[in-house]
Amino acid sequence: MQNTAPLLELNDGHSMPQLGFGTYSIHDVDLLGEAIESGYRLLDTATRYENEAEVGRAIAQASVPRDELFVTTKLAGRDHGRENVRPALQASLERLGLDQVDLYLIHWPLPNVGKFVETWEALVDLREAGLARSIGVSNFLPEHLDAIVGATGVAPAVNQVELHPYFPQAAQRQADASRGTVTQSWSPLGRGTNLLESPVLRSIGEKYGLGPGQVVLRWHTQIGAAPIPKSATPERIRTNLSIFDVTLDEAAMNDIAALETGVRVGGDPAVHEEF
């Protein structure tokens, strides 16, 4: 059984595991370490999660070398603005105990604050300075992508957005792909909804010998997205990664597509603000 995720090539020549571990609300260093030992090579954290220090400790204690891990963190809303970006990443690196992150994301565009373009310009500088190997964004709508690419000529390597079968984001995925940007899926299991109770997912799972969560995660990877499921349950941590030995057929993919409701579980990036 394959227990690591395949790599996706990014538009800057680097690569990223297609499935990673979401760490929101996890502060248990042993649990984070268990994810690494189970085969996860991508850890997704953020300044706002206030767990970068714990993620860093798990990395330091892991049997897997640092250069085999892919660490993502994100710039908080309060740090938008050209002069704030470098100190913000330096503080994240200090908490993580690292000298470089593999991916640095602007967490939200905050269009009403109006500083995401200059913030992106500063991320481009950080990449050139070697503090972030790849740079990207999160929750950027197509118009936000247009603004940053127009100003810098640099398209984000990744756009991390809410994405699950209830909210499959076809237009956003197309907008990302047309810029060479990988779409990464947050709340890939539809946290807080009844998605995983769906009889459709259960019957597909029975056919393939998978649980509903595994079916959903395989769907993400087959549409070309990069999910980052979170679990604090050791058994789920392991099984969420064990999906790459099966391929869902077209009928199953169509049945999952038919679950779309168009309803978000999280904030609308056009108006959502968090600092």
Ligand SMILES: NC(=O)c1ccc[n+]([C@@H]2O[C@H](COP(=O)([O-])OP(=O)(O)OC[C@H]3O[C@@H](n4cnc5c(N)ncnc54)[C@H](OP(=O)(O)O)[C@@H]3O)[C@@H](O)[C@H]2O)c1
């Ligand atoms: N960029 C952004 O704005 C943004 C926003 C939200 C999230 N994120 C990132 O995306 C990651 C994942 O999103 P998320 O945490 O919101 O939601 P999620 O991964 O969709 O769902 C997590 C929930 O699903 C449960 N779960 C996990 N695996 C399961 C399985 N196989 N079967 C049944 N239930 C299962 C977990 O429970 P247990 O823990 O009890 O197992 C947890 O309650 C976050 O951790 C974070 O890294 C980013």
